[in-house]
Amino acid sequence: MRRIDGHVHLVGDGSSGSGCFLRMDWPHQKFLSRLMLKEAGISPGVLGRDLDAAYVERLVEQVREADLDAAVLLAQDLPHTESGDPIPEKSGFFVPNDYLLEVCERHPDLFIPAVSIHPARRDAMEELERCIDRGAKVVKLLPNCRDVDYADPRYRPFWERVTEAGLILLSHTGGEHTLPVLRPAFADPRLLEAPLEIGVTVIAAHAAGKSGLWDPDYTHTLIEMFERYPNLYADNSALCTLNRSHTIAKVLRAPVMDRIIHGSDFPVPVTGLGPLRHGHIDRATWQRSRDDRHPLQRDVRLKKAIGFPEETFTRLDALLSR
Numbered sequence: 001m002r003r004i005d006g007h008v009h010l011v012g013d014g015s016s017g018s019g020c021f022l023r024m025d026w027p028h029q030k031f032l033s034r035l036m037l038k039e040a041g042i043s044p045g046v047l048g049r050d051l052d053a054a055y056v057e058r059l060v061e062q063v064r065e066a067d068l069d070a071a072v073l074l075a076q077d078l079p080h081t082e083s084g085d086p087i088p089e090k091s092g093f094f095v096p097n098d099y100l101l102e103v104c105e106r107h108p109d110l111f112i113p114a115v116s117i118h119p120a121r122r123d124a125m126e127e128l129e130r131c132i133d134r135g136a137k138v139v140k141l142l143p144n145c146r147d148v149d150y151a152d153p154r155y156r157p158f159w160e161r162v163t164e165a166g167l168i169l170l171s172h173t174g175g176e177h178t179l180p181v182l183r184p185a186f187a188d189p190r191l192l193e194a195p196l197e198i199g200v201t202v203i204a205a206h207a208a209g210k211s212g213l214w215d216p217d218y219t220h221t222l223i224e225m226f227e228r229y230p231n232l233y234a235d236n237s238a239l240c241t242l243n244r245s246h247t248i249a250k251v252l253r254a255p256v257m258d259r260i261i262h263g264s265d266f267p268v269p270v271t272g273l274g275p276l277r278h279g280h281i282d283r284a285t286w287q288r289s290r291d292d293r294h295p296l297q298r299d300v301r302l303k304k305a306i307g308f309p310e311e312t313f314t315r316l317d318a319l320l321s322r
């Protein structure tokens with residue numbers, strides 16, 4: 001079984017003709033992007049000039065050198081209105097499927113493609129078919145920031161085709177604070193019941209925990225759902241951050257652990273301060289993790305030290321090879 005990081009973002013500035021963008025309209029967006037790049041080991045100087053190439057190069061280096069065999073790399077579709085019009089101005093960043101697939105095709109041994117298709121798109125079914133043909137394994141969506149109503153009956157054929165083709169839905173669950181939120185209520189994992197009922201295998205990113213101080217916390221709701229849906233999983237992505245680490249104790253126990261899948265959420269910084277603060281690791285372990293030059297590897301080390309079992313690293317490969 002391959003050891004996989006199931007949640008790695010592809011990011012770009014369009015400098016290679018990729019079609020990607022990263023919004024820098026506000027000072028805090030600029031600050032956050034520069035900070036993330038610095039933590040990721042990429043010079044913020046490449047922003048707007050050469051980010052596309054520098055980012056992929058850094059990813060390749062990390063997956064090759066970490067205790068990982070592969071990473072699921074994520075595209076990011078635009079928010080769409082109910083009638084299917086894209087709303088680029090409400091999108092913090094955008095990564096088109098074509099670019100994602102092309103990067104994955106260049107490194108088929110390292111990257112597993114997670115495409116992103118808003119089901120309201122007028123060409124959603126054609127795009128899904130095209131992505132399946134090119135080897136997509138996962139569909140990634142961010143319902144609260146991209147305004148995706150999983151319960152909309154018009155999307156039923158979309159979810160049926162996702163199930164039939166054996167694709168996994170990786171969905172953001174819980175609050176989000178680094179991107180514009182269009183529908184806060186869509187952070188609730190219960191919205192996933194529609195695709196789950198149809199038979200889609202779903203991974204709830206961040207185990208539906210809260211991100212900010214005032215968010216509702218949905219991890220308990222998700223744990224209740226595990227009993228009803230054997231096709232539901234959760235990832236532990238970004239749980240080494242200060243604002244999400246309170247979720248660790250809730251998922252670090254049986255039988256919940258049997259549904260957990262490893263993920264980093266790169267380029268979200270892996271500081272390790274969260275697990276240190278909550279007593280999941282000691283100071284010496286935290287210090288050693290800071291010596292890791294690669295955030296992906298640092299995240300692997302921290303998750304192991306916290307107590308996430310080996311199965312959390314290989315579980316996704318078992319799901320992908322079904």
Ligand SMILES: [Zn+2]
Pocket residue numbers: 007009205237265
């Ligand atoms: Zn993410």
